[in-house]
Amino acid sequence: MILGYLGSVQLRQFGAEVYVANLVALGMVREMGALMTAVIMAGRTGAAFAAQLGTMQANEEIDAITTLGISPMEYLVVPRMLALIVVMPLLCMLANALGLIGGALVASGMDVSFMQFVNQARSAVSPGDIATGLVKSVIFGLLIGTAGCQAGLQSGRSSAAVGQATTRAVVNAIVYLVIADAALNILYDKLGI
Amino acid sequence: MTNSASDPAAATASSDVHIDVRDVTLQHGDRVIQRDLNFAIKRGDIFVIMGGSGCGKSTLLKHMIGLYEPAAGEILIDGQNFFGAEPDVQLQMRRHWGITYQLGGLFSDMTLAENVALPLQQYTALERDEIRDLAAYKLALVGLAGFEDFHPAAISGGMQKRAALARAIALDPELLFFDEPSAGLDPLSSQRLDELILEIRESMGATVVIVTHELASIFAIANNAVFLDAETKTQLDYGPPRELLHNSEHEIVRRFLARGEIA
Numbered sequence: 001m002i003l004g005y006l007g008s009v010q011l012r013q014f015g016a017e018v019y020v021a022n023l024v025a026l027g028m029v030r031e032m033g034a035l036m037t038a039v040i041m042a043g044r045t046g047a048a049f050a051a052q053l054g055t056m057q058a059n060e061e062i063d064a065i066t067t068l069g070i071s072p073m074e075y076l077v078v079p080r081m082l083a084l085i086v087v088m089p090l091l092c093m094l095a096n097a098l099g100l101i102g103g104a105l106v107a108s109g110m111d112v113s114f115m116q117f118v119n120q121a122r123s124a125v126s127p128g129d130i131a132t133g134l135v136k137s138v139i140f141g142l143l144i145g146t147a148g149c150q151a152g153l154q155s156g157r158s159s160a161a162v163g164q165a166t167t168r169a170v171v172n173a174i175v176y177l178v179i180a181d182a183a184l185n186i187l188y189d190k191l192g193i
Numbered sequence: 194m195t196n197s198a199s200d201p202a203a204a205t206a207s208s209d210v211h212i213d214v215r216d217v218t219l220q221h222g223d224r225v226i227q228r229d230l231n232f233a234i235k236r237g238d239i240f241v242i243m244g245g246s247g248c249g250k251s252t253l254l255k256h257m258i259g260l261y262e263p264a265a266g267e268i269l270i271d272g273q274n275f276f277g278a279e280p281d282v283q284l285q286m287r288r289h290w291g292i293t294y295q296l297g298g299l300f301s302d303m304t305l306a307e308n309v310a311l312p313l314q315q316y317t318a319l320e321r322d323e324i325r326d327l328a329a330y331k332l333a334l335v336g337l338a339g340f341e342d343f344h345p346a347a348i349s350g351g352m353q354k355r356a357a358l359a360r361a362i363a364l365d366p367e368l369l370f371f372d373e374p375s376a377g378l379d380p381l382s383s384q385r386l387d388e389l390i391l392e393i394r395e396s397m398g399a400t401v402v403i404v405t406h407e408l409a410s411i412f413a414i415a416n417n418a419v420f421l422d423a424e425t426k427t428q429l430d431y432g433p434p435r436e437l438l439h440n441s442e443h444e445i446v447r448r449f450l451a452r453g454e455i456a
Contacts, residue, residue: 055301064298067258068312069287 003027003099004106017112021120024103029125033096034133035181037088038140042173046148049080050169053152054162062153072153081145088141089134096133132193136184140177147173211236211368211400212257217266219252225426226252230266232419232431239394239401239414241434244421245449250404251295251372253421257402258292258370259283270368288316291361291399295373297353299345305332305356306341312363331359335389351382355389362393369393371403375410387413408452420446 007023053076056062065072104117112120148169155165212234219226226249234240242250255261257268259275267274275286292298299308309328313319319327329341335355345353354374361369371390375383387410394401405411411418411434419431422445429443438450 058296059301060294060296060298061300063255063260064292064294064300066260067287067290067292068315069284070311070315 001099001102001106003032004103008107008110008112012110017107017110018116018120020103020107020110020112021117022124024107025100025121025125026129028096028099028103029130029133031133031136031181031185033099034088034092034136034140035177036099037091037095037137038144038177039174041084041088041091041141042144042147042170042177045084046144046169046173047166049145049148050151050155050166051162053149054155054165057153057155058157058159058162060157077145077149077153080149081142084141084145085138088137088144092134092137096130128193132184132188136181139180139184143176143180144173147176209236210234211238211271212240212402213269213272214257215266215269217253217256217268218264219249219256219261220264221252225264227421227426227428228265229427230419230421232428234400234402234417236400237394237398238416239390239403241411241415241418242402242404242421243406243411243418243449245406245423248421248423249426250406250421254370254372254402254404258290259287288364289367290370291364291366291368292370293354293357293361293372293374295376295404297345297350297357299353299357299360301345304342304344305337305348305359308345308356309360309363312360316364328359328363331363332356334362334393335359336385350377351379351386354378354382354386358386358389358393362397365397367397367399369399369401371401371405373404375405375407380409383407383410384413390414406449408450411450420449 004020004024007020008017011017011019011023053062056076062072062076065075100121104114107117108114151165151169151172155161210233214230214232217230218228219230230253242253244250252261256263257270262276267277270286273282273286275283278286299305300311303311306325306328309331310324313324313327317324329338332338332341335358337352337355337359340348340352340356345356348356358374369390374386374390378386390401390403391414393399403410403415415434417432418434418437420429420437420441420443421427422429430437430441430446432441434450437446439447441447441450
């Protein structure tokens, strides 16, 4: 909606309001859908992973798992990473859809009809554009899981340490996301995707 | 008492030594916690690691169960150094250990039955129904029949300790480790837990290693004990607790065991 609003205001000056659909559609499927989903998931799930694993560390549950001969990596980390890898593209698609609907609603208030928006968006976005966003979301999922699980497993054994681990998980995840996003955009550009 | 009993050569010469601690140094980073630890634990013993707060009792236990590697020396269990063993040998060693932790170490997102079932799932090929029945049986052994579907947060601290014990004995271990089993328990619950430990030792013939500074427990159940000193950072004495109480050459050991009531 923000992209749609800002885009409409600028494009109207050139009589090109209809291209707000291109801006919103490409912006969402290539960039914002994956990135915004990832930021939300870093704050929600990355922090939750760190808090869960940190609390398990403080309660000696991870010691218990280890001495049962079970690898904490296999038992605690891998399922969480797999869950994020599966869920992130789905959430990214949902975010894309909601973003496009929001953009269409804003555009409809600026003399671009809903159907005009849809047709323009369809012509602007290729399956490759959608794939680039989904690939990003999978990589972002891995990074959020890594930051959350790493902070949780390295947490100290006190409640204060669990809080610090949770903060570290979110900060690290967002830094990883920004760096990875920039790197992927450069890579896509080099590959001509 | 200290010299003869802590002679590692004499200890290993005996075939009934279950755990042999040889010249062990414990460190956290550069900080030495204990050094020159030498003692042996006989098969079937109830052995207590005792000492003041912060002397490294729990740290020593965590080295014994393979969570941390000693900075120097070695801990042999059935003649085998855990850290020198291949991963599959380590797994087999752990298969024969039961461990309860100071904070229980129960998995909070699992029911008590699921907690007890986990080692059975990990190490046996039993069917699901058999595992469920066996978990219920182990919980009944520690007086928790009917609590199978409870989560750890829904039961008292004493019950959590007993549930942890049920998980520790799930695989009928040869070696049981307890880290502060009586911590936070009222005297009656503590006494009940001591009785349970004795019953389990009798029925399974397991060797039991307990970290505690609860004098009532030490005198009630321990055959042998080692005293770790926080000041000198080493063991001061080693032997049966009542002998240490009366005959230890170290005043601090006698005072500790007499609760400071003798000079």
